[in-house]
Amino acid sequence: MVLSKTVSETDASIHSTFASRYVRESLPRFKMPENSIPKEAAYQIINDELMLDGNPRLNLASFVTTWMEPECDKLVMASINKNYVDMDEYPVTTELQNRCVNMIAHLFNAPLDESETAIGVGTVGSSEAIMLAGLAFKRKWQNKRKDQGKPYDKPNIVTGANVQVCWEKFARYFEVELKEVKLRDGYYIMDPTKAVEMVDENTICVAAILGSTLNGEFEDVKLLNDLLIEKNKETGWDTPIHVDAASGGFIAPFLYPELEWDFRLPLVKSINVSGHKYGLVYAGIGWVIWRTKEDLPEELIFHINYLGSDQPTFTLNFSKGSSQVIAQYYQLIRLGYEGYRNVIENCQENAMVLKEGLQRTGRFNIVSKDNGVPLVAFSLKDNSRHNEFEVSDNLRRFGWIVPAYTMPPDAQHVTVLRVVVREDFSRTLAERLVVDIEKVMQLLDDLPPSKPTLPEGAVKKTPLETQREITTYWKKFVMERKKTNGVC
Numbered sequence: 158m159v160l161s162k163t164v165s166e167t168d169a170s171i172h173s174t175f176a177s178r179y180v181r182e183s184l185p186r187f188k189m190p191e192n193s194i195p196k197e198a199a200y201q202i203i204n205d206e207l208m209l210d211g212n213p214r215l216n217l218a219s220f221v222t223t224w225m226e227p228e229c230d231k232l233v234m235a236s237i238n239k240n241y242v243d244m245d246e247y248p249v250t251t252e253l254q255n256r257c258v259n260m261i262a263h264l265f266n267a268p269l270d271e272s273e274t275a276i277g278v279g280t281v282g283s284s285e286a287i288m289l290a291g292l293a294f295k296r297k298w299q300n301k302r303k304d305q306g307k308p309y310d311k312p313n314i315v316t317g318a319n320v321q322v323c324w325e326k327f328a329r330y331f332e333v334e335l336k337e338v339k340l341r342d343g344y345y346i347m348d349p350t351k352a353v354e355m356v357d358e359n360t361i362c363v364a365a366i367l368g369s370t371l372n373g374e375f376e377d378v379k380l381l382n383d384l385l386i387e388k389n390k391e392t393g394w395d396t397p398i399h400v401d402a403a404s405g406g407f408i409a410p411f412l413y414p415e416l417e418w419d420f421r422l423p424l425v426k427s428i429n430v431s432g433h434k435y436g437l438v439y440a441g442i443g444w445v446i447w448r449t450k451e452d453l454p455e456e457l458i459f460h461i462n463y464l465g466s467d468q469p470t471f472t473l474n475f476s477k478g479s480s481q482v483i484a485q486y487y488q489l490i491r492l493g494y495e496g497y498r499n500v501i502e503n504c505q506e507n508a509m510v511l512k513e514g515l516q517r518t519g520r521f522n523i524v525s526k527d528n529g530v531p532l533v534a535f536s537l538k539d540n541s542r543h544n545e546f547e548v549s550d551n552l553r554r555f556g557w558i559v560p561a562y563t564m565p566p567d568a569q570h571v572t573v574l575r576v577v578v579r580e581d582f583s584r585t586l587a588e589r590l591v592v593d594i595e596k597v598m599q600l601l602d603d604l605p606p607s608k609p610t611l612p613e614g615a616v617k618k619t620p621l622e623t624q625r626e627i628t629t630y631w632k633k634f635v636m637e638r639k640k641t642n643g644v645c
């Protein structure tokens with residue numbers, strides 16, 4: 158029993174604001190409690206516990222939007238009880254999603270006439286979008302192989318080792334082999350030449366990333382397209398390209414309109430983008446757009462008839478909220494091209510302020526590029542005494558959440574810290590963060606070296622082996638700390 162026996166719904170103390178007046182014992186964590194508690198108590202208890210979560214605005218680990226205008230918040234709250242899938246009942250919401258698909262398809266230069274509707278769908282995020290795009294490629298490839306009387310049981314996909322985890326999920330869930338182009342020191346994106354070398358007759362597509370999660374860098378989709386056209390010509394295959402533009406899809410069109418990465422390149426058949434990243438909507442929305450109707454196999458589409466018209470649906474989820482679709486439409490029409498450009502330019506400038514501030518300290522190497530996603534990825538110049546995980550850990554004391562992580566193979570000996578610059582990360586905060594990072598460095602300088610010493614009798618390792626060992630040790634250490642803190 159959780160509730161203090163002296164408290165009842167009619168008790169005056171119900172209006173108190175402190176959960177401790179209601180709760181004299183710890184809350185049940187495994188079994189649903191026997192009795193009800195007053196709504197105020199439930200609210201207060203949960204609200205109080207949630208205070209211990211990090212502050213989303215200071216969560217610099219995430220690309221996902223944490224601030225929207227109050228007018229949009231109002232629209233979000235007003236539609237929070239609308240199930241998106243009830244297209245019969247909410248035809249206007251469906252219409253708004255279709256308008257978003259059209260606008261985004263035009264932004265990505267899909268070959269459409271002014272009045273033509275684009276092929277695409279709103280998803281829960283880029284992950285669902287990528288599952289759908291991947292399935293379309295797999296099915297198209299299988300159909301072609303069947304027609305040719307060739308085996309179709311060993312599909313593969315070629316990506317860089319820097320892909321986001323959702324590609325690994327796609328590969329495992331839908332039984333497609335993931336062939337990853339390895340990274341190397343100082344080069345943290347997919348090398349198009351190596352990717353094309355890895356393509357074979359079983360390759361359903363090559364996935365390029367516009368805005369690598371690790372350092373924000375854009376991959377060279379144009380070069381990939383050109384090399385792949387040649388290879389296709391030589392071999393008679395028609396291996397297509399998918400662009401994972403989860404974060405870059407709402408950056409490149411505004412900052413680098415001349416950059417050819419999208420449907421202007423003939424082999425790009427589908428593109429995904431996260432509405433909840435630089436699309437500037439709260440968590441829960443992504444988009445996938447196909448070049449033409451022919452690129453989405455008809456057999457994957459389910460048709461729902463309502464109001465005399467045909468509503469095709471192709472998603473993994475059935476029910477979901479409508480708020481994010483409505484919020485996306487709000488942002489597109491509220492900001493327009495001009496507004497998005499201003500927001501993204503501002504993010505880019507704030508990233509520069511941060512980058513220059515970090516460079517001035519003389520302590521860091523910058524691993525991100527200026528013409529990518531507005532983020533700053535950096536590593537310590539000298540990590541002989543303390544490492545990036547400690548910097549990350551200590552920044553928490555100041556409220557900042559800045560992740561440290563190791564690069565994927567073959568660059569796993571490199572550890573970086575990453576700050577994603579979102580719309581709500583102002584110049585003042587950027588300057589403040591530099592000051593706090595300097596404080597952390599000072600703090601670490603004053604501490605004795607914390608690196609583990611090698612066990613006695615250990616064979617002397619090469620610096621690279623030692624570095625890898627230390628990195629593994631710290632990763633484990635940090636994970637365990639997180640587990641015991643219950644933060645994971």
Ligand SMILES: *Cc1c(COP(=O)(O)O)cnc(C)c1O
Binds near residue numbers: 323366370
């Ligand atoms: C964030 C991200 C994803 C996953 O997107 P969600 O919208 O979080 O599902 C996939 N790929 C890249 C490159 C990303 O940055």
